[in-house]
Every structure is written in structure tokens, then in C-alpha cells.
Amino acid sequence: MSEPQIDMLYADARTQRCITEEQARFFLDNGFLVVKGVLRGEELQTIQDEMEKQVAKGAAGVQDDPDYMYGKGGKTGRSVLRRIEYVIDKSDPMKALLGHPFILRSVEKLQGRNFIPTWDSMVLKMPDEGIVVPWHRDAEVPADCTDPRPIFNVDFYLDSADLATCLWVIPGSNKWSREECKVRINRDGPDGFSTEDAIPVPLEAGDAIFHDIKVLHGSPAGDGNPLRRTVYYEFRPGEIESNYGPHTREYLGLKQQVLLECLDRRAAASYAQGEEPYVYHPDGEFALGERMELVTFRYPHQQYWRS
Known part of the structure; x- marks a missing residue:
């Protein structure tokens, strides 16, 4: 395969209120969109410092907490930290980040007002030990789902990513069949990573990528x-979740409450003063009821899977 030819399009959170129609179309066509300058100044520094504490904890070795995950280091083969789950529960700045108005307005543009925040985690490449992440899709949409709206992650980069650490994507593969994806994945095997049909996406600290789960x-x-x-942070249209899962309806309501609380945390953050806040206004079966007092921000997925 030849290297894909693509005219990159970027959104800019420093100058835009939301992604544009052109940027939304680029995302839908290619499966990803880079957003420049989402985190900056005090917010970026605060989040970097906060998550460095989590990295230090995980790097020291956490034996009794499944939220801290390890893999085989890319250079030495020793066990190294690769992922931390439920970061919103572990950090107040992560709560405020979920309320980021540019991000949420853009999510609503792509998914509609009934979107649900469904997942939160941090993925790492530890210094000099970056673990290969083979070609993959994050998940599949049920084959009988006719709703065309995308399910996607927003990836916030806390560190700059060059060709040694950045994400690579195959533009347009979000529209491939499962069989086409399987053929491409199997071509490289579990540890291979050929890039002749892909493009790198290097970023600066504070940038973000929207990437389709497919x-x-x-x-x-x-x-x-x-x-x-x-x-x-993963987001899903509420109607797709309600009709096809994988989470129960109870989970969706709990995550709506998490979002409301995180919007309050955003409004109180020193670095968010003066910005136009996002207003969450779902309707229909997802219309907001009475606020509840949260005792946790961690709702384990396996406890809310549909049978």
C-alpha cells in the first residue's frame, strides 16, 4: 500500500468556540481530528502535576489495585506502567477537565445533546520503555446498529508526542468492514507495526485528538x-448506549450525574474563570431529573454490563 495522501485539517480551541462543520466532516470522513491548544497555562500545568503523582504511584508498583495496569517494557522487557483507569475519580483537575466547554460543545455537535461520558483513563509510554500498541480498533459498534453517529475518544496529550511516541492512524479505516480491519491487523501480527498506509500524528502538550473507536x-x-x-475520555450517543449497550440504563444515569458534578467543578476552577461554560441539556428519555449527591466518581464497567 502507498502512503495515504491527506490534507490535514486542525481545529483550534484557542480561537474557536466549537469545531466547525468542515472540521466535523473531516472527522467523520477520516476517523480523527486534531485540536490544538485545548489545555494551556495554569490548567495544563495543574493537570501535568496531578497526573505525575499518579504516574509515580503506579511506577512504584501497585499490587492490590486493578486500576493500575502493567505491560512488557519496549526496551528491557521488564514490567512497566502502561495504563491507569478511572482517572476522574482519582483527581479533581480530571473532574474539571470533563467539563471543558470547547470539548463538550464539539461532542454535542457530533453526537447530539444526549451524549454520555462513558470511559476515563490514562495511557502511558514510560521513558525509554514505550510499549508497542499494535493496530487495533477500540471497539466495534453492534452490526445491527443503524445510528450513524460516531462513538469516539477525546485524547488529551499532557506531553509532546514525536515520531517515537505519537499516535499513528489509517485515515478512513473507521468506514472499513470488520473483515477489512481484521486482514490489516493480522498482516502485522501481534507485535508488528508497519506504517506504509498510515500517517503519524505528532502533537504538542495540551493538544487533543478526537478519534473514532472504529x-x-x-x-x-x-x-x-x-x-x-x-x-x-470516551463519549457515546445516549440512544446508541440505551438501545445496544454495552452498559445498563442505570449506568447512563449515574454518568450523567458525574458530568453535572464535573461541570460544577469546572465552574469553580481558577483557570476556568471568564470562559463560557457548557450547559448540559439532554432531552427525551435522557432528560435530567433530580440531582443526586455522589459518593464516588468510579463506576466499574463490569458491574454495569448488560447480561
Whole structure:
């Protein structure tokens, strides 16, 4: 395959209120969209400092907490930290981040007002030990789902990502069949990572990527790579979740309450003063009822899977 020819299009959270129609179309066509300058100044520094504490905790070794996940280091083969789940529950700045108005207005543009925040985690490439992430889709949409709206992650980069650490994508693979994706994935095997039909997406700290769960993406193993921390927030249209899962209806209501509380945390954050806040206004079966007092922000997925 030849290297794909694509005219990159970027959104800019420093100058835009929301992604444009052209940027939305680029995302729908290609399966990804880069947004420049989502995190900056005090907010970026605060989040970097907060998540460095989580990295230090995980790097020291956490034996009794399944939220801290480990893999085989790309250089030495030793066990290294690769992922931390439920970061919103672990950090107040992560709560405020979920309320980011540019992000939420853009999510609503793509998914409609009944969107649900469904997942939150941080994926890492530890210094000099970046673990290969083979070509993959994050998930599949049920075959009988006729709703065309995308399910996607917003990936917040806390560190710059160069060719040694950045995400690679195969543009347009979000429209491929399952069989086409399987053929491409199997071509490289479990540890291979050929890139002749892909493009790299290098970023600066504070940038973000919207990536469709169906777009093929991954990253090579690091050798001499710097630390790369990426926070992932997944969003799904409520109607798709309600009709097809994988979570129960109870989970959706709880996550709506999490979002409302995170919007309050955003409004109170020093670095959010003066910005136009996002107003969450779902309707129909997802219309908001009475606010509830949350005792946790961690709702384990396995406890809310449909049978």
C-alpha cells in the first residue's frame, strides 16, 4: 500500500468556540481530528502535576489495585506502567477537565445533546520503555446498529508526542468492514507495526485528538522515548448506549450525574474563570431529573454490563 495522501485539517480551541462543520466532516470522513491548544497555562500545568503523582504511584508498583495496569517494557522487557483507569475519580483537575466547554460543545455537535461520558483513563509510554500498541480498533459498534453517529475518544496529550511516541492512524479505516480491519491487523501480527498506509500524528502538550473507536490506530515501541501521558475520555450517543449497550440504563444515569458534578467543578476552577461554560441539556428519555449527591466518581464497567 502507498502512503495515504491527506490534507490535514486542525481545529483550534484557542480561537474557536466549537469545531466547525468542515472540521466535523473531516472527522467523520477520516476517523480523527486534531485540536490544538485545548489545555494551556495554569490548567495544563495543574493537570501535568496531578497526573505525575499518579504516574509515580503506579511506577512504584501497585499490587492490590486493578486500576493500575502493567505491560512488557519496549526496551528491557521488564514490567512497566502502561495504563491507569478511572482517572476522574482519582483527581479533581480530571473532574474539571470533563467539563471543558470547547470539548463538550464539539461532542454535542457530533453526537447530539444526549451524549454520555462513558470511559476515563490514562495511557502511558514510560521513558525509554514505550510499549508497542499494535493496530487495533477500540471497539466495534453492534452490526445491527443503524445510528450513524460516531462513538469516539477525546485524547488529551499532557506531553509532546514525536515520531517515537505519537499516535499513528489509517485515515478512513473507521468506514472499513470488520473483515477489512481484521486482514490489516493480522498482516502485522501481534507485535508488528508497519506504517506504509498510515500517517503519524505528532502533537504538542495540551493538544487533543478526537478519534473514532472504529479507526485503526496504534503506536510503535519506544527506544529512548520520553514520557508520554495521554488522558482518554470516551463519549457515546445516549440512544446508541440505551438501545445496544454495552452498559445498563442505570449506568447512563449515574454518568450523567458525574458530568453535572464535573461541570460544577469546572465552574469553580481558577483557570476556568471568564470562559463560557457548557450547559448540559439532554432531552427525551435522557432528560435530567433530580440531582443526586455522589459518593464516588468510579463506576466499574463490569458491574454495569448488560447480561
